[in-house]
Each structure stands twice: as C-alpha cells, then as structure tokens.
Amino acid sequence: MMVSQNALTVFEALKNLGVDCSMDEDQCVKHGQDQSPISTVISPDIVVYPKHTQHVMDIVSIANQMKMPIVPFGAGTSVEGHVLPIHGGIAMNMTHMNQILEISPESLTAKVQPGVTRKQLDQALAAYNLCFPIGPGVNATLGGMCSTGASGTNAVKYGTMKENVLGLEVITSEGKLAKTGTKARKTSAGYDLTRLMIGSEGTLGVFTEITLKLYPVPEQISVAICSFESISDAVNSVISIIQNSIPIARVELMDGHTVSLVNDYSQLELSEIPKLILEFHGSSQYISEQVERVNSIVSQFGGSEFNWATEKEERNKLWQARHDTYYAAIASKENARSISTDTCVPIDKLADCLLESINEVNDSGLPYFLVGHVGDGNFHFGYLIDPDIEAERQTAEALNSRLIERAIKFEGTCTGEHGVGMRKMHYLEQELGSESISLMQKIKQALDPNNILNPGKVVLLNSVQEDIEG
Amino acid sequence: MMVSQNALTVFEALKNLGVDCSMDEDQCVKHGQDQSPISTVISPDIVVYPKHTQHVMDIVSIANQMKMPIVPFGAGTSVEGHVLPIHGGIAMNMTHMNQILEISPESLTAKVQPGVTRKQLDQALAAYNLCFPIGPGVNATLGGMCSTGASGTNAVKYGTMKENVLGLEVITSEGKLAKTGTKARKTSAGYDLTRLMIGSEGTLGVFTEITLKLYPVPEQISVAICSFESISDAVNSVISIIQNSIPIARVELMDGHTVSLVNDYSQLELSEIPKLILEFHGSSQYISEQVERVNSIVSQFGGSEFNWATEKEERNKLWQARHDTYYAAIASKENARSISTDTCVPIDKLADCLLESINEVNDSGLPYFLVGHVGDGNFHFGYLIDPDIEAERQTAEALNSRLIERAIKFEGTCTGEHGVGMRKMHYLEQELGSESISLMQKIKQALDPNNILNPGKVVLLNSVQEDIEG
Numbered sequence: 001m002m003v004s005q006n007a008l009t010v011f012e013a014l015k016n017l018g019v020d021c022s023m024d025e026d027q028c029v030k031h032g033q034d035q036s037p038i039s040t041v042i043s044p045d046i047v048v049y050p051k052h053t054q055h056v057m058d059i060v061s062i063a064n065q066m067k068m069p070i071v072p073f074g075a076g077t078s079v080e081g082h083v084l085p086i087h088g089g090i091a092m093n094m095t096h097m098n099q100i101l102e103i104s105p106e107s108l109t110a111k112v113q114p115g116v117t118r119k120q121l122d123q124a125l126a127a128y129n130l131c132f133p134i135g136p137g138v139n140a141t142l143g144g145m146c147s148t149g150a151s152g153t154n155a156v157k158y159g160t161m162k163e164n165v166l167g168l169e170v171i172t173s174e175g176k177l178a179k180t181g182t183k184a185r186k187t188s189a190g191y192d193l194t195r196l197m198i199g200s201e202g203t204l205g206v207f208t209e210i211t212l213k214l215y216p217v218p219e220q221i222s223v224a225i226c227s228f229e230s231i232s233d234a235v236n237s238v239i240s241i242i243q244n245s246i247p248i249a250r251v252e253l254m255d256g257h258t259v260s261l262v263n264d265y266s267q268l269e270l271s272e273i274p275k276l277i278l279e280f281h282g283s284s285q286y287i288s289e290q291v292e293r294v295n296s297i298v299s300q301f302g303g304s305e306f307n308w309a310t311e312k313e314e315r316n317k318l319w320q321a322r323h324d325t326y327y328a329a330i331a332s333k334e335n336a337r338s339i340s341t342d343t344c345v346p347i348d349k350l351a352d353c354l355l356e357s358i359n360e361v362n363d364s365g366l367p368y369f370l371v372g373h374v375g376d377g378n379f380h381f382g383y384l385i386d387p388d389i390e391a392e393r394q395t396a397e398a399l400n401s402r403l404i405e406r407a408i409k410f411e412g413t414c415t416g417e418h419g420v421g422m423r424k425m426h427y428l429e430q431e432l433g434s435e436s437i438s439l440m441q442k443i444k445q446a447l448d449p450n451n452i453l454n455p456g457k458v459v460l461l462n463s464v465q466e467d468i469e470g
Numbered sequence: 471m472m473v474s475q476n477a478l479t480v481f482e483a484l485k486n487l488g489v490d491c492s493m494d495e496d497q498c499v500k501h502g503q504d505q506s507p508i509s510t511v512i513s514p515d516i517v518v519y520p521k522h523t524q525h526v527m528d529i530v531s532i533a534n535q536m537k538m539p540i541v542p543f544g545a546g547t548s549v550e551g552h553v554l555p556i557h558g559g560i561a562m563n564m565t566h567m568n569q570i571l572e573i574s575p576e577s578l579t580a581k582v583q584p585g586v587t588r589k590q591l592d593q594a595l596a597a598y599n600l601c602f603p604i605g606p607g608v609n610a611t612l613g614g615m616c617s618t619g620a621s622g623t624n625a626v627k628y629g630t631m632k633e634n635v636l637g638l639e640v641i642t643s644e645g646k647l648a649k650t651g652t653k654a655r656k657t658s659a660g661y662d663l664t665r666l667m668i669g670s671e672g673t674l675g676v677f678t679e680i681t682l683k684l685y686p687v688p689e690q691i692s693v694a695i696c697s698f699e700s701i702s703d704a705v706n707s708v709i710s711i712i713q714n715s716i717p718i719a720r721v722e723l724m725d726g727h728t729v730s731l732v733n734d735y736s737q738l739e740l741s742e743i744p745k746l747i748l749e750f751h752g753s754s755q756y757i758s759e760q761v762e763r764v765n766s767i768v769s770q771f772g773g774s775e776f777n778w779a780t781e782k783e784e785r786n787k788l789w790q791a792r793h794d795t796y797y798a799a800i801a802s803k804e805n806a807r808s809i810s811t812d813t814c815v816p817i818d819k820l821a822d823c824l825l826e827s828i829n830e831v832n833d834s835g836l837p838y839f840l841v842g843h844v845g846d847g848n849f850h851f852g853y854l855i856d857p858d859i860e861a862e863r864q865t866a867e868a869l870n871s872r873l874i875e876r877a878i879k880f881e882g883t884c885t886g887e888h889g890v891g892m893r894k895m896h897y898l899e900q901e902l903g904s905e906s907i908s909l910m911q912k913i914k915q916a917l918d919p920n921n922i923l924n925p926g927k928v929v930l931l932n933s934v935q936e937d938i939e940g
Contacts, residue, residue: 106818108713149658160656162665163633178905183881184814185846186630188619188669188889190898190928191910195632195665199658216715243576245686286756344654348576376655411653419658428660435648439917440661446916447909458660 007045010066010090017058020049020096031073031091035138035326036081037337037396038422039387044071044091051096053169053177053208060206061175063090063452071454072202074141075117079340080421082148082201086456092206094143100124101209108214109166109183114143114207130214133158136417137323143207148419149199153322156242156375157249157281158215160417162198169209170197173448183211196443201419202454204447218249218281222291223315224306226276226298231255231358233301234274235351238374240297242347246290250279251375252322255358258329258369265328266321276374277322278306322371329369329382338369338382339396343407344416345377353410354379357403366395378416404430420458428458477515480536480560487528490519490566501543501561505608505796506551507807507866508892509857514541514561521566523639523647523678530676531645533560533922541924542672544611545587549810550891552618552671556926562676564613570594571679578684579636579653584613584677600684603628603719606887607793613677618889619669623789626712626845627719627751628685630887632668639679640667643918653681666913671889672924674917688719688751692761693785694776696746696768701725701828703771704744705821708844710767712817716760720749721845722792725828728799728839735798736791746844747792748776792841799839799852808839808852809866813877814886815847823880824849827873836865848886874900890928898929 007023014021022028023046032043045068050056063070069089076083085091098115105128112121118132119139125131136145136152144150146168151160158164167181170193180193197205228234231253238251253276254262260272278294280287295306309315321328330336345353354372361368361381372379381403383396404414404427414427429437440459444451451461477493484491492498493516502513515538520526533540539559546553555561568585575598582591588602589609595601604615606622614620616638621630628634637651640663650663667675698704701723708721723746724732730742748764750757765776779785791798800806815823824842831838831851842849851873853866874884874897884897899907910929914921921931 104816104818106713107816108715109816149662151656155656159633162656162662163629172905172909176905176908177903178909179902180906182878182883182901183816184848184877184883184886185817186621186625186632186814186848186886187883188812188885188887189883189894189901190669190890190906191674191913192619192632192662192665192669193902193906193909195662196913199660199662204661216713243578243686245578283759285759289753289755342658344656346574346577346579346653347655348574378654378656407654408652413652413654413657413659415658416654416656417658420660424659431652431659432649432663433647435642435646436650436660436663438646439642439648439663442916443661443666443913446912 004045006066006068010062010068011046013062014046014048014059019055019059020051022047031093032085034076034078034081034083036079036084036421036423037339037385037387038081038084042084042086042088044085045088047091047093049093049096056171056206056208057175057177059090059092060171060173064173064175064450067450067452069455070452072143072147072206074115074144075139077138077140077144078148078421080419080423082419082421082457084422086422094141097208103128103130105130107183110212110214112142112210112212114141114210116142118142118145125214129217131217132164132212132214134161134164137326142210146198146207146210147201149417151373151417153250153252153373155373156251157247162195164213165194165198165210166213167194167211168197168207170205171208172205173450173453178205181211199419201421201457203444203458204453219283220287221315222280222287223309223318224278225270226278226306227271227304228274229302231274232351232355233303234276235354235374237276237298237301237303239347239350241294242375244293244297246293248278248290248294248375249281250277252277253372253374253379254322255370258325258371261328261332261369262321262325265331266324268321277318325369325371326382329384333367333384335386335388336384337387338384339400340418341381341400341403342415342418343379343403343412345407345410345412347377349410349412350374350377353406353412356406357381360402361399364395364399366392366399376416377412422457425458425460474515476536476538480532480538481516483532484516484518484529489525489529490521492517501563502555504546504548504551504553506549506891506893507809507855507857508551508554512554512556512558514555515558517561517563519563519566526641526676526678527645527647529560529562530641530643534643534645534920537920537922539925540922542613542617542676544585544614545609547608547610547614548618548891550888550893552889552891552927554892556892564611567678573598573600575600577653580682580684582612582680582682584611584680586612588612588615595684599687601687602634602682602684604631604634607796612680616668616677616680617671619887621843621887623720623722623843625843626721627717632665634683635664635668635680636683637664637681638667638677640675641678642675643920643923648675651681669889671891671927673914673928674923689753690757691785692750692757693779693788694748695740696748696776697741697774698744699772701744702821702825703773704746705824705844707746707768707771707773709817709820711764712845714763714767716763718748718760718764718845719751720747722747723842723844723849724792725840728795728841731798731802731839732791732795735801736794738791747788795839795841796852799854803837803854805856805858806854807857808854809870810888811851811870811873812885812888813849813873813882815877815880815882817847819880819882820844820847823876823882826876827851830872831869834865834869836862836869846886847882892927895928895930
C-alpha cells in the first residue's frame with residue numbers, strides 16, 4: 001500500500017490526540033468493504049476509532065484542515081457502497097461509541113450513541129417493556145440507520161427513521177457540534193436539520209448522538225403466514241389491505257422460489273408458493289378485528305387459511321429467516337454477490353410494477369430472490385451475480401435500470417430505504433430532475449466546502465471533486 | 471406611499487408578462503398584515519396574483535434579477551409575522567392558484583396547488599370518503615401549512631405536515647422548478663428536500679404543487695368532553711393516556727376561563743371548569759376499547775363522566791368553537807391582539823411546564839386564554855394585549871420568554887407548529903445553539919444568495935441583509 005505524506009501527518013496528529021488509530025493493512029482492507037456488489041475496493045489510509053464526541057470533533061477538524069476525505073463506518077451492512085472510501089483518507093469506525101445514554105419510559109424517548117446496534121437497543125429496551133420498531137433486516141448501527149434513512153418491515157405502521165428520530169447531535173465538516181432537535185414530539189423550529197441529516201449518508205455531518213422515539217411493546221403480537229396460488233393474488237391482497245387502512249404492523253411478500261431458498265438456509269418447511277407474512281399489534285380484541293378484515297380480503301384472492309406463529313420463539317425464528325433471505329440467497333450460488341433493487345411505488349401501482357419486473361427477470365435467466373415490505377409499496381429483488389462475470393453484472397444492472405424506470409413512470413422512487421450511495425446518482429436525477437440535484441449540490445457545497453465528508457456519494461461536486469482525487 | 475424606480479420597473483415587467491399585479495394602496499396595505507401582534511406594518515410595493523406555475527417562475531426570476539424581496543402570501547393567518555414584507559418588495563398572493571389537481575383514492579394521495587384551503591380540500595375529499603387530517607384551527611392554505619410545518623389538533627394520531635406531505639414542486643430563488651419527491655410513501659432518494667422546504671417559511675423556495683397523503687374517513691368518529699376539578703388532573707390524565715400509547719385521535723385542553731370565553735362567543739353552555747375534548751377514530755368496537763382505557767385513566771384523576779357529541783353537527787359545532795378560541799379571546803377585550811405561545815415539551819414534562827406557567831400568568835394580571843394539543847406536549851397561551859399599551863406588550867413578552875426558557879430547560883421546543891417568523895429567532899438560537907443557526911444560514915445563503923425569498927425571517931444573513939434594506 002502506498003502511503004502519502006499527508007496520511008502520515010494526519011496519523012501522527014491523531015495519535016498525539018490520544019485517538020485509537022491504525023494504518024495496518026488488515027484494518028484498512030476491512031474498512032474498504034461493505035455488502036454492495038461494488039468490486040473495485042479502495043482501502044482507506046487510516047482507520048480511527050473515536051471513543052467520544054470530542055474525538056469525533058478533533059478527527060473531523062484535522063481531516064478538514066488537511067482536506068482529507070473521511071467516511072463514517074458502522075456495521076458495514078450498506079448495500080449501495082455508502083461506506084466505501086473511494087477517495088482514500090480516513091475510515092472512522094463508530095462502533096466504540098456504542099453507549100445507550102438514556103432510556104426515558106416517561107417521555108418515551110431514548111438517547112444513543114451512533115455505534116449502538118439495533119439488537120443491542122432492543123435488548124436494553126426489553127427491560128422497560130419498550131421498543132424501537134425500525135428494523136432493517138441486518139443488525140445495523142443506529143448511526144448507519146440514520147445515515148441511509150432506513151426503515152424495514154415495520155414501516156407500514158411506524159414509519160421510517162425520518163419519523164422516529166427526534167433530534168441529532170451532528171459534527172459539522174469544520175468539526176463543530178450542532179444540535180438539530182429536542183425531545184419534543186413535534187417542532188417548527190427553523191429548517192428541519194434533523195430530516196436533512198437523516199439520509200445524507202455521511203456527506204453532510206457525522207452523528208454523535210441520536211434521540212429516538214420509543215413505543216410500548218404491543219399488548220399482543222400475532223404473526224400469520226398466508227399462502228397464495230400466484231404472486232398477483234398476494235400483491236392484490238396487500239393493495240386492498242392498505243387501501244382500507246387496516247393498521248397492520250408488517251406485511252411482507254416472498255415468492256415461492258425465495259421461500260425455497262429460506263427453507264434450505266434456515267431449516268424451515270414452508271410450502272414453496274408465494275406468501276405474505278402478516279404481523280398484527282394491539283390488544284387481542286383489536287387484533288381479532290384486524291384479522292377478520294384481512295381474512296375477508298385475502299379470501300377474495302384465494303389466500304390460504306392463516307398459519308399462526310403464536311410463540312415468541314416461533315415468531316422470532318420466522319422473522320430471522322425472512323431477514324436472512326439475503327444470506328440464504330448468497331449461499332445458494334458460488335461466489336455470489338447480490339445486486340439489490342429498492343424501488344418503492346404508490347400502493348395502487350404495486351402489482352403492475354412488480355409483475356412486469358418478475359416476468360423480466362424470469363426471462364433473463366438470472367437467479368434472484370424477491371422480498372418486499374409491500375405495505376409501503378417497497379420491494380427488493382436480489383439479482384445473484386458472480387462479480388467476476390461481467391455479463392451477469394450487465395444483465396443485473398439492465399434489469400435494475402428497467403425496474404427503476406418503471407417505478408419512476410409510476411411516480412415512485414428508485415430507493416425506498418437503501419439510499420443512493422454510489423450506484424443510484426443518475427437514477428436520482430432521473431427521478432427528481434436536474435434542478436433538485438442542483439439544490440442538493442448547493443447544500444453539500446455550503447455545508448462541506450472542502451468535500452471531505454464521504455465524497456463521491458449521493459451528489460457529486462464537480463468543482464471540488466478533482467481536488468480530493470488529486 | 472413612496473414608490474421606488476425599481477418597483478416601477480418590476481411592475482412594468484410583470485404586467486408585460488400578463489401577470490395580474492397591483493400597486494394600489496389598499497391592496498398593498500392588506501398584504502402588509504397578518505394575525506401576529508407585530509404592529510410596525512410595512513406594505514409591499516407590489517402585489518401579484520400568479521395563476522399558474524410559469525407565472526411564479528417568471529415573477530421569482532424577475533425579483534431575483536432585480537434583487538427585490540418577495541413574500542408568498544396565502545390566507546394571511548400566520549401569527550408570527552411570516553408574511554409581513556418587512557423589506558418591502560413583492561407580496562405574491564397565491565390564492566388564485568387554488569386548484570385541486572388530483573385526488574387518487576387508489577394510492578391515497580392528492581395533488582393540490584398552494585392556494586387550496588384546508589376546508590376546500592376537506593369538502594372535495596368528502597365525496598371520496600377520504601380526509602386529510604392535518605387541521606390548524608384557521609382555514610389556512612395548504613401552501614401556508616407547508617411553509618410553517620403546521621399541525622393542529624389531529625397531530626397526536628396522524629403527525630404533522632412533515633409526515634403527510636410526500637413531495638413538493640418548488641420554485642427556487644432563480645425561478646427554476648425543482649421536484650422534491652414522488653407519490654411513494656417512503657424514500658431514501660437523496661437529501662430530504664421535502665422536509666427541508668416544509669417549515670422554511672417562504673425563505674428557501676415557493677411551493678407551486680403539493681402531494682399529500684390521504685386517509686379513509688374513519689368508520690366512526692366519537693367526541694367526548696371530560697371535565698376536571700383542576701388543570702393538573704386534566705394534564706396528568708393526558709400524560710398517562712400518551713404513556714400508555716392509547717391511539718387517541720385528538721386530546722385538547724381548555725382551562726375554565728377559556729371555556730367561559732368560548733361559551734360567550736359560540737353560544738355554548740359548557741361548565742366553566744377545565745376540560746379535555748377527546749376524539750376517537752376507528753370501528754365502534756375499537757373505539758369502545760379505547761374509551762374504556764381512557765375512562766379508567768381519567769377516573770383516577772377525578773375526571774367527570776364523558777359527555778358525548780354523537781351527531782356530526784354537534785361535533786363540528788364543538789370543534790369550531792374550540793378553533794374559534796382565538797377569535798373569542800380577541801373579542802373579549804377592546805383593541806386586543808394576542809401574543810400566542812407555542813411551546814412543545816416531552817410528554818412527561820407537560821404538567822410541570824404548564825402549571826408553573828399558569829401561575830406566572832395569573833400573577834401578572836394579564837388576561838389570557840389557554841388551549842393545547844396536549845397529546846403532543848404542545849399548548850398555547852394567548853396573552854391578550856392592547857398593542858398601543860407598551861407595558862402590556864412587555865409583560866406578555868416577558869411571560870413568553872420565561873415559558874420558552876422553561877420549555878427549553880425541559881428539552882422541549884419554542885415552537886411546536888407556529889414557526890419562527892420574525893419573533894422567535896433568538897429563541898431558536900437558545901434552543902439549538904449557534905452552530906445549528908450557522909448551518910441554517912449556510913443553507914439559506916446557498917439556496918437564496920440574493921436573499922430575496924422572504925428576507926428577515928427564520929434566520930438572518932448578516933452579509934446580505936443590508937443590500938436588501940439599502
């Protein structure tokens with residue numbers, strides 16, 4: 001590995017500040033990877049492990065002075081290349097800042113550091129009979145979840161990170177601390193910096209503290225599986241459930257082929273036909289009422305009797321299997337990477353968008369999996385490619401491209417929850433137009449004039465990009 | 471009225487474009503007023519009435535070329551001076567852009583122009599058995615509601631404008647059209663321009679189209695009044711209702727004195743003691759369940775039997791009376807203006823914050839009213855002053871200042887829904903700190919470098935402020 005004089009200077013400065021840091025090749029290589037299908041890996045020059053907010057301020061401040069790129073790194077579960085340090089520089093591993101600072105059952109809020117993981121938080125909240133319902137499948141950090149505007153299976157009832165983060169402490173590109181919100185449930189206090197920062201993918205600031213909304217654990221949680229003869233019957237059921245505003249907590253789609261992948265990987269014995277996994281939250285009486293309404297809808301579309309997972313263990317096993325779909329798929333093909341799609345369309349366009357896309361991928365012959373948070377109109381194909389076979393990558397990218405065009409035509413978005421990263425910048429422009437991109441560029445330029453914060457992601461700044469690369 | 475050469479030039483240019491515009495004194499004076507207690511009224515030089523998006527683009531573009539301030543004007547119901555053209559220039563009256571462009575029951579979305587009013591939309595949606603539940607008391611325009619990040623009585627269940635606007639068409643300071651979102655229910659597509667624009671109070675762009683989330687009208691709506699011996703009993707009931715996550719649709723507080731104002735103004739005969747107005751949405755079975763739980767809570771705090779408003783007319787009359795509190799209070803004192811507070815605190819701090827503040831205003835001797843969307847921790851005092859009596863204004867401002875300090879101490883906000891306008895800029899800094907203000911200034915500067923868009927509101931740009939004034 002070539003080491004620049006700049007990097008050595010920064011490394012010495014960081015060490016003098018007492019910050020844990022490393023230029024060890026193993027460490028650097030590890031922080032040049034994520035779960036995206038991007039194969040051109042560039043390692044950072046330095047990996048740092050801040051322990052507290054002042055560390056982060058110092059590190060960013062030094063990076064800014066030296067005009068050195070800095071990329072916050074959490075659990076490394078991004079699928080869009082967010083954490084790849086494509087211009088080298090500093091990978092800032094946030095996982096040592098993993099304290100839960102406050103849990104307040106009285107105000108239904110928590111304050112956490114960005115390195116706290118979803119499962120760690122779940123576990124801590126369980127003692128209070130509280131929950132934070134935003135759950136992407138993987139065990140991401142809360143900082144990472146803020147960065148991408150994550151959501152997951154519960155969003156249909158509880159919303160996304162955008163609706164469930166009350167405020168952030170953010171370190172600006174100058175290394176200064178800004179507070180974007182309070183513990184109040186709503187606010188009109190100036191520009192909504194909280195929401196601007198959520199989904200900014202490390203390009204506008206680094207999070208050091210996150211204030212979350214909490215919820216009491218529902219009195220009862222009931223999970224049922226319902227099987228269908230065809231995908232279209234399953235999807236049309238979902239459309240009707242949502243149009244009738246039945247307050248379902250989760251409704252997840254799996255196609256028959258994906259069920260078979262999951263059966264193999266997670267030792268389940270589900271029938272290998274299209275399925276909805278339905279979860280209901282509330283009192284037993286309220287759940288009965290919802291179930292009755294949902295039952296009457298699915299029966300119109302030939303849905304099976306509900307198969308109930310009543311025990312907590314059984315439920316957890318089922319959801320874990322669902323969340324492990326990605327790993328199940330990856331394991332099903334040698335040297336596989338997944339190119340994951342993430343379109344989200346208005347609910348009435350879900351069937352049209354999904355069915356056309358299934359036909360297309362079947363025609364292509366590429367292996368894939370299909371899951372979806374269909375209650376939001378959001379679904380994911382995972383096209384399984386061998387990254388070393390260029391033709392497979394091209395086929396997958398062409399499928400993704402056509403799917404996104406279709407979603408945009410239906411007034412949907414290219415990304416419901418995974419974010420833009422490196423791979424969707426041109427789709428972003430296709431979706432929102434050049435003037436919106438120009439506004440985003442102006443914001444980026446204003447808040448990070450040296451373009452040190454995760455450069456090359458979300459929007460490009462042509463004027464300064466070369467400086468960073470040079 | 472002094473007319474500058476600049477204004478005449480712009481007026482001619484606008485007329486040549488075929489835009490309705492006026493320099494008539496009556497028109498101008500009318501657009502130099504709102505419902506705030508600010509008495510130093512400055513009229514705009516020109517009032518324009520765009521009819522469509524291209525008009526808005528042309529008008530903003532001319533204003534930008536001429537570095538002339540431009541202030542979008544809706545229903546004029548702001549209470550924080552948002553629409554006051556304090557640097558003269560153009561008042562852009564958006565009320566001729568009042569078309570409902572699309573109502574889609576299938577995707578549960580609507581597209582409206584910014585001049586559409588809340589009641590106009592309600593009426594149109596009724597034909598589809600749909601509703602848009604965000605309701606500030608007044609009949610504001612949807613554009614105005616976006617500008618301030620409005621919410622109102624239903625926010626406890628449905629959220630605010632931030633959670634219920636899917637996307638905007640925005641005209642930038644250069645007169646270009648930017649699209650900030652789609653009809654998808656969730657998105658991670660780049661920086662969240664939609665939320666950045668909502669609550670930006672006309673300072674970052676002008677809205678020309680708004681995409682809204684809709685909801686089916688609830689199967690049943692039940693409204694009950696519950697009376698309490700003391701405010702603290704009423705408030706403690708609310709805290710417990712929220713901590714138990716009972717999905718109540720509205721819970722509004724009125725103190726005994728405010729009830730008497732409302733009785734007089736709206737010809738009601740409510741007992742003049744503290745009250746909660748409770749609204750429940752859902753099936754009759756689900757409502758029964760919620761009512762049972764709420765009943766058991768309020769009875770612990772000595773709440774009365776529920777007094778039900780079962781008929782739609784009766785309900786509407788009650789809510790109209792509640793929403794008319796402001797007018798009832800204004801009518802109760804000669805030459806009265808109201809200085810309205812808008813603090814919002816974490817739910818567990820609601821009693822502490824509210825009760826201390828009631829004691830303080832009682833000690834001051836100033837007449838007032840008190841209402842609150844207490845389920846969110848948000849409440850409003852209206853301190854009734856004679857704007858010509860400086861001592862009254864000073865007393866009211868001092869009360870407001872102490873209330874805001876208290877709310878901030880409790881990790882709350884100075885404004886839950888009214889916005890910053892001209893009167894809360896220093897509180898904003900007190901609440902979020904100077905670094906957040908600096909971020910907001912950088913965003914304003916980047917998106918409106920000539921500071922033409924509603925200058926002097928939300929955040930000040932010292933560097934360019936003088937140009938506008940000079």
